[in-house]
Amino acid sequence: MCGIVGIVGHSNVNQSIYDALTVLQHRGQDAAGIVTCDGDRLFLRKDNGMVRDVFRTRHMRRLVGNMGIGHVRYPTAGSSSSAEAQPFYVNSPYGITLAHNGNLTNSAALAEDIFRADLRHINTTSDSEVLLNVFAHELQTLGKLMPQPEDIFSAVRRVHERVEGAYAVVAMITGYGILAFRDPYGVRPVCFGKRETDKGTEYMVASESVALSGLGFHLERDLAPGEAIYITSQGEIFTQQCADNPRLNPCIFEHVYLARPDSIIDDISVYKARLRMGEKLAEKLLREWPDHDIDVVIPIPDTSRTSALQLANTLDVKFREGFIKNRYIGRTFIMPGQQQRKKSVRQKLNAIELEFSGKNVLLVDDSIVRGTTCNEIIQMAREAGANKVYFASAAPPVQFPNVYGIDMPAANELIAHGRSVEEICALIGADKLIYQDLQDLVDACREGNPAIEQFECSVFDGNYVAGNISRDYLDYLERLRNDASKHKRDRERAAALAENGIIDLHNAE
């Protein structure tokens, strides 16, 4: 995942975009960027780091203009170089900037195509730069001096035909307006809304509704799969379906972990979905273990709090905050390297001994992915004097790699891959382990919007809805992005940086 935002306003939008990015920070902690447009000039600032570190007052002052887009990045393709921070820019046609959440599954073939057939140069290994160039090429071939909404929509239509994978996109056409579109499966979320000001109506598109509500925008609705929205710099708004066979298959992992609980995605309250996950997991536990001896339910902050609370209520067992989170450490799962993730769990969470001492505790997490968190946490619970340590996951076992914008590319890094629940239980050192059933997870989400026929659940069932995901592609992805090769690339990059600084088409200062 990553966070995207775009605003068309009546005064400088820099501060609102900055604020929206801080609200979306949980979707990407590695890099951030904002580009604004003032008349026909663009102003861009992007670099590695959290939003508060990337933008200093001196940058904000220069990010002028009444429309702009922003991005927070969690890399799932290419490298973590600051040159791959977003938004990306191409000068032709019109000057287009673009920010992307998701992952293209045919970006290698497209990159080749773009060079050979479209004569376009890609300077990074980012799939998002490829996506931008496909869109730019399709708009350019229409050859209009002033693009009209129908031109823009027809370019998006061509993007849907050429590009495979997951993509929620916001783009800005210099001097003309802001465009957003969602892939024909609607895997990644994007919504839009408006706010009234003295000077008139302002529009915002964002990955999650929480970015809108946090800034006083009223949520209009989510983009439909395949749909595009274009808001001109004058505040006119156009929408159009640009795909032939759109089918909503939203990513279920947004509800499990990625999104903030106070967001509403595709008409589902993430908070209520998580409550229902807790309830269904408790019902399963009671079915399978009616004479349990759990004394206390303890969540693993932050994300599991909501489901753990409802699980405890349904079990009628005490709910206690046994781990306190250091609020200055970010999310560990979206950190780039395993060593950093492992160290961060201990730095981030600290046990309150009296909640563990002599008790049978049920620790609840939203999901177990690599097993980094639960391994450490179970040890900490034992060190704090727990009698028995049981573990519950509000999601089913994560067994398959993700190819749509969550960085879990290597099956053998997933603790549940090819293992039974008993084997996982022994490996993490728990006295008992219980997982949510997939059907219960789907029901917990679908109850919020029964119109959704299918969720994108590939990490749980290995069923990839978008693109042509072959065994060969999964092997290729695993070789490219497993922890060891990422680590090697990062080390080489850090060494080059220390010696020479980054030499690229984008040099952050």
Ligand SMILES: O=P(O)(O)OC[C@H]1O[C@H](OP(=O)(O)OP(=O)(O)O)[C@H](O)[C@@H]1O
């Ligand atoms: O099995 P693992 O590979 O450890 O991954 C799963 C854990 O990572 C996430 O927490 P994270 O610290 O990222 O964020 P949170 O504070 O939002 O829970 C998630 O909530 C689980 O706790």
Ligand SMILES: NC(=O)CC[C@H](N)C(=O)O
């Ligand atoms: N997590 C994401 O959505 C990442 C977007 C894009 N694939 C990148 O790596 O920059």
Ligand SMILES: [Mg+2]
């Ligand atoms: Mg967590």
